[in-house]
Amino acid sequence: MYRLIALFLLFLVGRTTAASADFLLRSPDGKLRIVIQSPDSELQYLVVFRDDTLFRPSSLGLILGGNDTLRRFKILSVDSSFAEKEWEPRYGTRSRISDRHHSYNFRLQMARSHRNIAVEFRLFNDGFAFRYRLTDTLEQLDILGELSTFRFSRDANSWWAWADYNTYEKTYQHTRLSEASHVATPFTVQFDSGTCVSVHEAAIEEYTSMTLRRSMTDSLSFDVNLVPWSDGVAVKTSSPMVTPWRVVFVAPRAADLLESNVLLNLNSPAVRDFSFVKPLRYIGIWWEMHLGLTTWKHEGGRHGATTEKAKAYIDFAAAHSMGGVLVEGWNTGWENWGEKNAFDFRTPYADFDLEELAEYANVRNVQLIGHHETGGDILSYESHIDSAFAKYKRLGIHYVKTGYAGPVNPPTEHHHGQYMIRHFNKVMRKAAQYEIMLDVHESVIPSGLSRTYPNLMTFEAVRGMEWNAWSDGNPPSHTCILPFTRGMAGPMDYTPCIFDAREDNFSAKRIPWNGLDKGNNTVHSTLSNQLALLVVNYSPMQMAADLLENYQSHPAYQFVEKLPDTWDESRVLAASIGEYVVVARRRGTTWFVAGITNEYSREISLPLDFLEQEVDYSVESCTDAPGSHFNTDPESYVLQTGIARATTSFRLWMAPGGGGVVVFSR
Ligand code: NOJ
Ligand code: CA
Numbered sequence: 001m002y003r004l005i006a007l008f009l010l011f012l013v014g015r016t017t018a019a020s021a022d023f024l025l026r027s028p029d030g031k032l033r034i035v036i037q038s039p040d041s042e043l044q045y046l047v048v049f050r051d052d053t054l055f056r057p058s059s060l061g062l063i064l065g066g067n068d069t070l071r072r073f074k075i076l077s078v079d080s081s082f083a084e085k086e087w088e089p090r091y092g093t094r095s096r097i098s099d100r101h102h103s104y105n106f107r108l109q110m111a112r113s114h115r116n117i118a119v120e121f122r123l124f125n126d127g128f129a130f131r132y133r134l135t136d137t138l139e140q141l142d143i144l145g146e147l148s149t150f151r152f153s154r155d156a157n158s159w160w161a162w163a164d165y166n167t168y169e170k171t172y173q174h175t176r177l178s179e180a181s182h183v184a185t186p187f188t189v190q191f192d193s194g195t196c197v198s199v200h201e202a203a204i205e206e207y208t209s210m211t212l213r214r215s216m217t218d219s220l221s222f223d224v225n226l227v228p229w230s231d232g233v234a235v236k237t238s239s240p241m242v243t244p245w246r247v248v249f250v251a252p253r254a255a256d257l258l259e260s261n262v263l264l265n266l267n268s269p270a271v272r273d274f275s276f277v278k279p280l281r282y283i284g285i286w287w288e289m290h291l292g293l294t295t296w297k298h299e300g301g302r303h304g305a306t307t308e309k310a311k312a313y314i315d316f317a318a319a320h321s322m323g324g325v326l327v328e329g330w331n332t333g334w335e336n337w338g339e340k341n342a343f344d345f346r347t348p349y350a351d352f353d354l355e356e357l358a359e360y361a362n363v364r365n366v367q368l369i370g371h372h373e374t375g376g377d378i379l380s381y382e383s384h385i386d387s388a389f390a391k392y393k394r395l396g397i398h399y400v401k402t403g404y405a406g407p408v409n410p411p412t413e414h415h416h417g418q419y420m421i422r423h424f425n426k427v428m429r430k431a432a433q434y435e436i437m438l439d440v441h442e443s444v445i446p447s448g449l450s451r452t453y454p455n456l457m458t459f460e461a462v463r464g465m466e467w468n469a470w471s472d473g474n475p476p477s478h479t480c481i482l483p484f485t486r487g488m489a490g491p492m493d494y495t496p497c498i499f500d501a502r503e504d505n506f507s508a509k510r511i512p513w514n515g516l517d518k519g520n521n522t523v524h525s526t527l528s529n530q531l532a533l534l535v536v537n538y539s540p541m542q543m544a545a546d547l548l549e550n551y552q553s554h555p556a557y558q559f560v561e562k563l564p565d566t567w568d569e570s571r572v573l574a575a576s577i578g579e580y581v582v583v584a585r586r587r588g589t590t591w592f593v594a595g596i597t598n599e600y601s602r603e604i605s606l607p608l609d610f611l612e613q614e615v616d617y618s619v620e621s622c623t624d625a626p627g628s629h630f631n632t633d634p635e636s637y638v639l640q641t642g643i644a645r646a647t648t649s650f651r652l653w654m655a656p657g658g659g660g661v662v663v664f665s666r
Contacts, residue, residue: 022035022036022037023035023036023078023104023106024036025080025102025104025121025123025128026102026123027101027102027123027124027125027128028082028084028100028101028102028123028124028125029125031049031050031125032047032048032049032123032124032125032126032127032128032250033047033048033049034046034047034048034121034123034128035048036104036106036121037057038075039057041071041072041073041074041111042059042061042071042072043059043060043061043073043106043108043119044057044058044059044060045057045058045060045121045130046058047128047248047250049195049250050195050252052153052191052193052195053153054152054153054191054195054197054250055150055151055152055153055248056151056152056153057151058148058149058150058151058221059147059148059149060119060130060132060147060148061146061147061148062117062132062134062143062145062146062147062243063143063144063145063146063147064113064115064141064142064143064144065141065142065143065144065233066113069110069147071147072110072111072112073108073109073110073111073117074108074109074111075106075107075108076107076108076109076116077106077107078104078105078106078107079104079105080102080103080104080105081102081103082100082101082102082103083099083100083101083103084098084099084100085098085099086098086099087099087269089264089451089454090274090277090278090279090454091277091278091279091454091457091540091565091566092264092538092540092566092567093538093567093570093585094261094567094568094569094570095566095567095568095569097261097264097265098261099124099261099265100124100125101122101123101124101265102122102123103120103121103122104120104121104122104123105118105119105120105121106118106119106120106121115134115136116134116135116136117132117133117134117135118132118133118135119131119132119133120132120133122245122266124262124265126249126250126251126256126259126260126262127247127248127249127250127260127262128247128248128250129202129245129246129247129248129262129266130148130245130246131242131243131244131245131246132242132243133240133241133242133243134239134240134241134242135239135240136239136240137239137240138238138239139238140236140238141236141237141238141239141241142233142234142235142236142237143226143233143234143235143237143243144232144233144234145224145225145226145234146210146224146226146234146243147223147224148223148224148246149215149221149222149223149224150199150212150221150222150248151218151220151221151222152177152189152197152220152221152222153220154191154220155176155177155178155220156176156177156189156190156191156192157174157175157176157177157189157190157191157192157577158174158175158176158177158179158180158187158188158189158190159172159173159174159188159189159481159484159485159577159578160172160173160175160180160183160184160187160188160485161173161183161184161485162182162183162184163182163183163184163211163212163213163225164184165211165227165414165415165416165417166407166408166414166415166416167415167442168184168445168460168461168462168463168486169442169460169462169463169464169467170184170463171463171474171475171478172477172478172481172482172485172578174481174578177189177220178219178220180214180222181213181214182211182212182213182214182225183211183212183213183222184211184445185199185200185201185210185211185212185445185489186198186199186200186249186445186484186485186486186487186488186489187199187200187212187222187485188257188484188485188488188577190254190577194252194253194254195250195251195252196249196250196251196252196253196254196256196257196484196577197248197249197250198248198249198257198484198485198488199212199222199246199247199248199249200247200249200263200445200447200488200489201244201245201246201247201445201447202244202245202247202262202263202266202267202447202448203244203245203266203267203268203447203448203449203452204244204421204444204447204449205244205421205425205449206237206241206418206421206422206425207235207237207243207244207418207421208226208227208228208229208234208235208416208417208418208421209226209227209416209417209421209444209445210224210225210226210227210244210246211225211226211227212224212225213225224246227414227416227417227418228414228417229413229417229418229419230412230413234418235418236418244447245266247262247263247266249262249263249488253575254484254575254576254577255572255573255574255575256572257484257488257575258483258484258487258572258575258581258583259570259571259572260488263447263448263488263489263490264448264450264451264490266448267447267448267449267450267451267452268451268452269451269452270451270452270453270454271452272432274432274453274454274455276398276435276437276455277437277454277455277457278437278565279457279540279541279542279565279566280323280324280367280399280540280541280542280565281322281323281324281541281542281543281544281560281563281565282317282322282323282324282325282326282367282369282399282541282542282543282544283313283316283317283322283324283325283326283543283544283545283548283551284313284324284325284326284327284328284369284543284545285304285305285309285310285313285325285326285327285328285329286326286328286495286543286545287465287469287495287498287545287546287547288304288547289304289328289329289513290466290469290470291469291470291503291506291510292469292470292510292511292512292513292517293506293509293510294329295329295334295513296328296329296334296337296373297329297334297335297337298332298334298335298349298350298351299335302511303329303349303351304328304329305327305328305329305330305349305351305352306351306352307351307352307353307356307357310325310327310330310352310357310368311357311360312548313325313327313548314357314360314361314364314366314368315364316548316551316552317364317366318364318365318366320551320557320560320561321561322366322544322560322561323366323367323565324366324367324368324369324399324541325361325366325367325368325369326369326371326401326543327352327357327368327369327371328371328373328401329349329371330348330349330352330354330371331343331344331345331346331347331348331349331371332344332347332348332349334373337373337375337405337406338375338406339375340377340379340380340409341377341380342375342377342380343372343373343374343375343377343380343381343384344384344388345372345381345384345385345387345388346384346387346388346391354395355395358395358396358397362396367397367398367399368395368397369397369399369400369401369439369541370392370397370399370400370401371400371401371402371403372388372400372401372402372403373402373403373405374402374403374404374406375404375405375406376404376405376406376407376408376409376415376442377406377409378408378409378410378419378420378423379409379410380409382423382426385427385430386430389430389431389433389434389436390434392434392436393434393435393436397436398435398436398437399436399437399438399439399457399541400431400436400437400438400439401438401439401440401441401493402427402438402439402440402441403441403442404420404441404442404443405441405442408420415442415444416444416445420444421444424440424443424444425449427440428449428453428455428456429453431455431456432453432455435455436455437455437456437457437541438455438456438457438458439457439458439459439493439541440456440458440459440460441459441460441493442460442461443459443460443461444461445459445461445486445489446459446461446489446490446491447489447490448489448490450490450491457491457539457540457541458491458492458493458539458540458541458542459490459491459492459493460492460493461486461489461492462482462486462492462493462494463478464492464493464494464495465494465495465496465498465523465545466495468498468503468521468522468523468524469503469517469521470512470513470514470516470517470521471516471517471521472516472518473521473522473523473524474524475524475598475599476524476525476529476597476598476599476630476656476657477578477579477598477599478524479494479525479529479533479536479537479596480577480578480579480580480581480596480597480598481577481578482494482537483536483537483575483581484575484577484578487537491538491539491540491541492537492539493539493541493542493543494533494537494539495543495545496530496533496534496537496543496544496545497530497531497533497534497543497544497545497546497560498523498530498545498546498550499527499530499546499550499551499554499556499557499635500546500547500550500635501522501523501525501526501527501530501630501634501635502522502634502635503521503522503523504520504522507519522630522631522634523634524630524631524657525596525630525634525657525658525659526624526628526629526630526633526634526635526636526637526655526657526658526659527556527622527628527634527635527636527637528556528622528623528624528628528637528654528655528658528659528660528661529596529597529624529630529654529657529658529659529660530659531556531559531560531594531622531659531660531661532594532595532596532659532660532661533594533596533659534559534560534563534594534661535563535583535585535592535593535594535661536581536583536594536595536596536659538567538570538585540565540566542563542565544560555639556622556637556639558620559620559622559661559663562590562663563592564585564587564590564592566587567585567586567587568586568587568588569585569586570583570584570585570586571583571584571585571610572584573593573604573606573607574595574604574606578598579597579598579600579602580595580596580597580598580602580604580654581595581596582594582595582604582606582652583595584610586610589612589665589666590663590664590665590666591610591611591617591663591664591665592661592662592663592664593606593650593652593661593662593663593664594659594660594661594662595652595654595659595660596654596658596659597654597655597656597657597658597659598657599630599656599657600656601653601654601655601656601658602653602654603651603652603653603654604651604652604654605649605650605651605652606649606650606651606652607649608644608645608646608647608648608649608650608664609646609647610646611644611645611646611664612646612666613646613647614645614646615645615646615666616643616644616645616666617643617644617645617664617665617666618641618642618643618664618665618666619640619641619642619643619644619650619662619663619664620639620640620641620662620663620665621638621639621640621641621642621660621661621662621663622637622638622639622660622661623637623638623640623652623653623654623658623659623660623661623662624636624637624638624653624654624655624658624659624660625637625638625655627655628655628658629655629656629657629658630655630656630657630658631656631657634657644664650662
């Protein structure tokens, strides 16, 4: 084994004999350090943050077809570089993103096959990532698995959802790390010291997605487990190729975790013109079908998507600065939802005049949001997609919500495997050609690709609001866990802002449409919590999901009306995973502060030092009323106004399952 080491770039530590040397990698501020070791010709990494070992030596490597692994190799060269830049996203929680990192590139040659592989590390101050690059030219290459592991140094708290190859719509578990077994990512861990670590992946382009499986022999060690094709192969590819990044967010406190830009920074900048992309808030004909008040399908006389109702939504949107209106159940086929070839994605029902409504929306400067529910029938959707997108484009429809509620067709493939990732990425590229922005439901977990394809606006991949309409629902702690878990993967179409939380208000009119509905549903949060979710969880397509009649003339709706679609700056003022989150976001000179709590009431005193000094800000707030409670009184709230300065503080009291929004403007 020999090593060519660029000594001026790389700091060499440990033993210095050529055969056993370790390499020390550092973040720009030097607080995050990784030691690369190679005992017995294996490559391992060990992670230290502020003198605290987070990961013990953990394996790296791939298993390729032909049983070749990255277990035995020689290092051909190592080089490193430093990058520092700022860039401007088209939308997001801040208008400028800083990217400072050290890169390290280990060029290796596999001992058995003599194949060339590079392992690339990137170290930021608040996290690191690594990926594998296969550099030889090969027409066909099967990746059977990955040897990457995350060997935590000690037990800790962890928040996780069960790994599932077909859905992310789950509640979260809060257990000791050693009790987590097979988990989806982002997988979030907090040591007793307060330090947080979240493991995820970035830039999944021509690959499959990963889950993490606890090792059989080490209860603190998690192995990358790739979602396979039906024949067991994980990834079918050719080389040269590069894998997604394995990402580890690292933060001294839970609040800092939420301020990370690492995921977007690991994705490439866009290479084509995306000036058509614009964030927006939307309302829609949606919640009523989930409640069972109306139906997606036309037959049965309870059809939700009528021309008249859509016009009422468009009128309201135009009058109340709401960017878009989504209409589900507009197209024929819902009576066959779940069967093959149910939809052609073009033909409206007789009581829905698509052409007229597109024109009606256009002249009022409201975006009509199209909807493609595929039911998972990929073979059918791909055969219709060009004509469906072309129709929308002709009508001036630039936003489309897609959905994959149902098993994948072809039936042998998993929802989160490479077959579907290819499909999702194909739809994303095609939508870009038609200048269409996407909100993808039942998607694969996002990985920051929206930087490269900004028309990929938002995703579900979460147990969202719909579950509150027809199941036992989401517990109040769910939304206090989400920012630290699912939220680490990027924008989330949770569809919040249900003002009328007691669904029994209209229970007599409901006809359950799925087997999970026991008819006793409620949204487990207060009105102020629902309002705060719009700010806490940023989404560039953000839905205010309640029925139109619950917003019309509602005094609290003014906060939805004022809400910006994108932010200049964001800070997390207070956070404890699963308990509470308070964020402050600025657009121009106006700050929105929003907080949510779990099932426990709490008061949080917020210093207002983010406001400009010596300026009087007018304050408008919507917070819980003294008797508010997610179970017994979810709908009461208090509106208040006042004056504040940077030197004052604000006491935000939140009821059980409650929250609040406070707007500071000049
Ligand atoms: C599931 C989606 O998540 C939901 O938003 C949609 O209304 C239904 N599928 C029907 O497409
Ligand atoms: Ca869903």
